[in-house]
Amino acid sequence: MIWVNAIVQGLLLGGLYALFACGLSLMFGVMRIVNLAHGDMAVLAAFLVYSIIITTPIGVLGATLIVLPLFAVFGYLVQTGILSPALRTGPLSTLLATFGLSIVIQNALQQGYSADTRALDVGSLVSASLHITGQLSVAYLSLITFGLAIVVLVALQLFLSRTGTGRIMRATADDPEAATLSGANPRHVYGIATAIAFATVALAGLMFAMQSSFSPSIGPTRLIFAFEAVVIGGLGSLWGTLVGGMVLGLAQTIGAQVDPAFTLLAGHLIFLAVLAFRPQGLIAARRTA
Amino acid sequence: MNLLVVDQLTVRHGQLTAVNAVSLDVADGTTLAVIGANGAGKTTLLRAIAGTIMPAGGTVTYDGQNVTRVPAHRLAANGIRLVPEGRRLFPSLTVEENLLAGAYRRNVNSVIELFPWIGQRRRQSARSLSGGEQQAVAIGRALMGNPRLLLLDEISLGLSPVAVQGLYAALPDIRAAGTTVLLVEQDVSQALRVADRVLCLLEGRPVLTGSPAELTPEAIETAYFGLTRRAS
Numbered sequence: 001m002i003w004v005n006a007i008v009q010g011l012l013l014g015g016l017y018a019l020f021a022c023g024l025s026l027m028f029g030v031m032r033i034v035n036l037a038h039g040d041m042a043v044l045a046a047f048l049v050y051s052i053i054i055t056t057p058i059g060v061l062g063a064t065l066i067v068l069p070l071f072a073v074f075g076y077l078v079q080t081g082i083l084s085p086a087l088r089t090g091p092l093s094t095l096l097a098t099f100g101l102s103i104v105i106q107n108a109l110q111q112g113y114s115a116d117t118r119a120l121d122v123g124s125l126v127s128a129s130l131h132i133t134g135q136l137s138v139a140y141l142s143l144i145t146f147g148l149a150i151v152v153l154v155a156l157q158l159f160l161s162r163t164g165t166g167r168i169m170r171a172t173a174d175d176p177e178a179a180t181l182s183g184a185n186p187r188h189v190y191g192i193a194t195a196i197a198f199a200t201v202a203l204a205g206l207m208f209a210m211q212s213s214f215s216p217s218i219g220p221t222r223l224i225f226a227f228e229a230v231v232i233g234g235l236g237s238l239w240g241t242l243v244g245g246m247v248l249g250l251a252q253t254i255g256a257q258v259d260p261a262f263t264l265l266a267g268h269l270i271f272l273a274v275l276a277f278r279p280q281g282l283i284a285a286r287r288t289a
Numbered sequence: 290m291n292l293l294v295v296d297q298l299t300v301r302h303g304q305l306t307a308v309n310a311v312s313l314d315v316a317d318g319t320t321l322a323v324i325g326a327n328g329a330g331k332t333t334l335l336r337a338i339a340g341t342i343m344p345a346g347g348t349v350t351y352d353g354q355n356v357t358r359v360p361a362h363r364l365a366a367n368g369i370r371l372v373p374e375g376r377r378l379f380p381s382l383t384v385e386e387n388l389l390a391g392a393y394r395r396n397v398n399s400v401i402e403l404f405p406w407i408g409q410r411r412r413q414s415a416r417s418l419s420g421g422e423q424q425a426v427a428i429g430r431a432l433m434g435n436p437r438l439l440l441l442d443e444i445s446l447g448l449s450p451v452a453v454q455g456l457y458a459a460l461p462d463i464r465a466a467g468t469t470v471l472l473v474e475q476d477v478s479q480a481l482r483v484a485d486r487v488l489c490l491l492e493g494r495p496v497l498t499g500s501p502a503e504l505t506p507e508a509i510e511t512a513y514f515g516l517t518r519r520a521s
Binding site for chain 2: 167170171173174178180183184185
């Protein structure tokens, strides 16, 4: 029963990782941009919600509903203002630009909030759980996170495959110049992709913040989880990202069951094994983004 | 009335002047063929008109407006559609999605009328098509934008004679819809057959222009290869 518990918790944790990684996957799939500030965006969102709930009477849910669209707009502006110009001079420039963004966000947060560790207070929800059997119970928060991850991934998949904008996004990912000749403005398409990526990473950052504490410098550590989920699942595939997140989550919880010190190492080992033996990822080659 | 007027257009690739002070005009509803050997600047000329490369000098006037520095996506929205060299379909999209990408028309029926085989194969991935089929879809994709000016860049390149014939057979229908066509072609006889006027480029400069009827094969040969006749 202990192992069943580890597996269930691992799968649920995987949902959070997938939610966290899908924006990274989208930005890489559409623009070939590796966003090194991805983890810091998640942390920034957490601090914003933290500020809103301690300074105003607005609750966590209300603050989330304010911050998500704000991050979408922020994403569009970062893309059109910083990343698109950098993209014109090559992929290395975008790497440097996002690295710079990461440092700016970390230091600004440290300046504004000090290096203290914080947590988002979600009241009784943090410890409430659903008892399935005597030894197996799952936290509502984990279930909600997992449900949100599935909703976001399905919505993203439908957006890319069914809508005109999604179609143009895939076309632009294939061949930006040919898309331009069909009337698409790559700057705008890229802006939308980054807006979606930032909104999803903000949501993931908030779910993280409700379940564990955060500090201004934790972004890069979180970023590694997103990278690992994307690489394990296969670059550019949304379902791959979900599978990758779950494999990573499972490795961590099963590793923790063997020895708590083994938690993060188990995830990294799976990641290395995939890189060594199946570098195209578990769900390979069916590009969706 | 001239739909397109190009005046003294010059385009450079670094040190190389690919298009050197080229002037041309295309009357509404007519077809102009630009011929010339490899490296004559034909593709560069089309790309500069379509807005994917910025010229170093000269002007492009479309429908009475100076569009020299207008970006390609806006020109595409205003009815200038380029079928690029090498077809450039979106490989991860299906045939139908390729047609619908950036389309103003909501359905693909008009393209299926032109190329009936697309009807059965619309759900297929674009990368599974043969070269000639890909070229047809690339032309269809451009037509989906309801172009007033269609720019065709070497649609016969790398295709079998049968496939080329199939593509050129669609041209009269496209022209009958009132579309003005500017096509670039290495295959001179093909170009002479479909064009109202012909312009021959040599090393980036226009060397010969006229209607197919008034140009002699000798004159075209001389212009095409840049031969200078020895005084006899």
